Each structure stands twice: as structure tokens, then as C-alpha cells.
Amino acid sequence: MLSIDLRGKTAVVTGSTVGIGLAIAKSLAQAGAAVVVNGRKQDAVDQAVEAVRRHTPGASVQGVAADLGTAEGCQQLAAQATRCDILVNNLGIYGTTPFLEIGDDEWQRYWDVNIMSGVRMSRAYMPQMLERNWGRVVFIASESALNIPADMVHYGTSKTAMLGLARGLAKMAAGTGVTVNSVLPGPTLSEGAAQMLMATAAPGQTLEEAGVAFVKQNRPSSIIGRAAQLEEVANMVAYVASPLSSATTGAALRVEGGIVDSL
Template sequence: MLNIDLNGKTAVITGSTAGIGLAIAKSLAQAGANVVVNGRTQAAVDKAVAAVQAHAPSVEVQGVVADLATAEGCQQLAVQAPHCDVLINNLGIYGTVPFFDISDDEWQRYWDVNLMSGVRMSRAYMPQMLERNWGRVVFIASESAYNIPADMVHYGMSKTAMLGLARGLAKMAAGTGVTVNSVLPGPTLSEGAAQMLMANAPADQTLEEAGIAFVQQHRPSSIIGRAAQLDEVANMVTYVASPLSSATTGAALRVEGGIVDSI
């Protein structure tokens, strides 16, 4: 029987006040990890801390307000939460924009938020993991890393770069107890996705039905034929973050329902 036990470990989850990040924080806390949640506003961070604490009353939950799109924000998080056994590089932005309308500034913003936040936090926390000879670094990428969306080229590119970063860091940690992996969700029923789906849905349609309609129209290669639930993504991440995944590193693990048409 699998028993995921993260008691005594501290997990830092970037961009974790909502959506997949918050679901991961709750799941890791339920497995016994002390958790550090992060967001850009005090109100959002306080709300997330309360939600995680209610989900797992026995663990310590810390909130850090910091904008990880900047080097200063990443430094702030590393100073306020100096110990990390499990780093989940979850922070990310997305949005549909025609390629010819994406400005240089917007390209740079996606690079800073989606990639450089992970570069900086890995640089901050991996040395102590290597010194202890145990650690987990997980990048939350996307099936869009393989399946570059024509209306989100900048987003897809940033996620492809993330896979390269994670693979390189895994090789850097070769022969140690530190693993580095990517997890690739597909369409997932997060708050942001729900807002987008329901804005265009018929009045009598449920969120799950709207997710099915979206997947059928925009991701027809999906094998499960629906959007994933938050917990389904968080479950994969929790396994990868645990001692049980010790032989899995340098991997791009898909939890996208089979959208990527590859064996």
C-alpha cells in the first residue's frame, strides 16, 4: 500500500493562493508537510493560509507576500522562508493573444513570470537540498509545452523552456537524493478556467459540461474527453514530491488526459 508521508518536510509552493497551486498546497499539507504559500497580496495570501490550515490543522502554514516576477520578490521569499525540502515552481500566467499583437514587453513578462521565477527559486533552494542530499523540485509546466497553441505562442514557448530547465537541473543533481521533474497539466477546472468557461457557456450548462465542450472543441485529441479536476493534478504532484518517487527525475510527467498524441 502506498503511503505518502511528508512529515518533517517543508514545501514552498509559488503562486499558490488559488487554482492548481492552492490545491497542491492542500495536498502536500494533508500528506504532513509544513507549507509555505505565496502570492502578491496580503488578502489573497491570508485567505490561502486559512484554507490550507483548515484542510490540514496539524501542520504549520506560512504565507509570504512577494511578486516573484522580480528578482527582489524571489529574494524576499527566500529570506522569509529560508528552509525548503520541496519546491513547487507553480507560478504562471497565460492568456490568448494573436502572435502579431504580442509586444516585446509582454514576451519579457511571460519569460520573467513563467520561467525566471523558477530559475531564481531553484537557485535559492537547491544548494541546501544538495547539501542535505534530499530534495524535490517540481515545475508545473503544461501540455502546451508540446502542443504550442497558435493563439498563445508566448505561453507555450515559456513552458517548453521550463522543460529544458527542469531536465538540465535534474542532470546537475545527478547521483544525489535530489530529483527535478516537470508535471504537465492540460485544461483543468481552476477558478480562472471556470470563469472563462462559464462566461461563454449556456445558462443551463454546468462547469463540468462546459469543460467537456471546451475540450471537445479545442483539445479534440484528449482521451478522457474532459477537463481535469484540481485534485487530479495535485495528486500527481504530491507523489512526485514524496520519498516514493526517488527513481523519477528529469521527467516530463503528463496529467493532461492524453491530449499529447505520443506514446
């Protein structure tokens, strides 16, 4: 029987106070890792730490409040969480905006948060992984990296760049015990998605039913025909973060229900 055992490993999960990031932190803690959660605001970080501890009593959990959309924030996280065996670059922002209305400042914000946070945290933590000859770097990308939404061109472009970054870092770590991979979720029932879905849901519709309706209308190529649960994404990340995935690197692993219509 296969089991994911992360005892003795320390995982840093960026942007992990809610949604997919928090689900990943819970999953890694349950597998035995010491977990560092991160967000911009101290109260949100404190709540996330408690949520992980409730999920896995006795878990080792540290919280660091830092804005990773800035170089200073990335330095702050690296200084307060000095050890990292598993880095999950989850932090990201998204939103629908017509392309012609996206100004330079907004493009720069998406680049700083979605790409440079991963660049900086990888640069901070990969040297120690390479020195120990073991480590996992996981980028949380999106099916939008391959299926650029017309109303989220800046978001999709940033996620495409993330795939390139992850692939390049995997090659940089060639021949070592350090792997670098991307995980590509599709529509997922996070808190933000739930608010959006329920705002337009039909009377009496459950969240899951609203998710099905959204996918059918906006992602008709989906094979599963529904939005993913947070745990389904976190399960993939837990595997990729584990010793079991030692022959998987430089990969773009899709957890998007078959939306991307390619083999």
C-alpha cells in the first residue's frame, strides 16, 4: 500500500490563508510535514494556522505574514522560515478584465505577484535543497496557462510564463534529487469561486450544482463536467511533494477535469 510520508520535511506554502493554498497546507501537514503558511495579513495567517492545527492535531505549523508581491516580503518570509524542503508557489491573483482596459500597472502587478514571487522564493530556497540533494518545488499554475481566457489575458499569460519558469528550474536541477513541477487546476470550489458562483446561482441551487452549471456554460470541454473540490487539487500536490514522485520533474500536471482538449 502506497502512503505519503512527509515526516521530517518542512513545507512552505505561499498564499495559503484560504482556498487551494490552505487545502494544500492541510494536506501536507496531515502527511507529517512541518508547514509554514503565508498571507499578507497577520489575522488571516493566524486563522490559517489554527485551521491547519484543527485539521491535524499536533501538527507543526508556523505562520509568516508577508506580502510576496514585493521583494521585501519575499526576503521577510525567507528570513523567518529558514528551512524549506518543499516549496509550493501557490500565491496568485486573478480577475476578469477586458484586454484593452488592462493598463501597464495592472500587467506589472500580475507579473510581480504571480511570477516574481515564485522566482524569488525559488531563488531563496532551492540552494539548500540542492545542497541536501532533496527537494520539491511545486508551482500552482492553471488550465488557463494552456487555454488563455479572452477576458483574463493577463492572468493566463502569467500562468503560461509560470510553466516556462518551472520547466527551466527543473532543468537547472538536473541530475539531483530536487524536482520542479507545475500543477494546473481548473475551476475549483474555493471560497472566492463559491462567492462568485452563488452570486449568480439559480434559486435553491447548491454550490456544487452552481459549479456544474458554470463549467457547462464556460468550460464546455470539461470531461468531468463539474468544478473540482479543493482536496482533489491538494491530493495531487501532496503526491508531487512526496518521495513517491521522484521520477516526475519538469511536468505540467493537470487537475482540470479534462478541459484542455489535447492528449
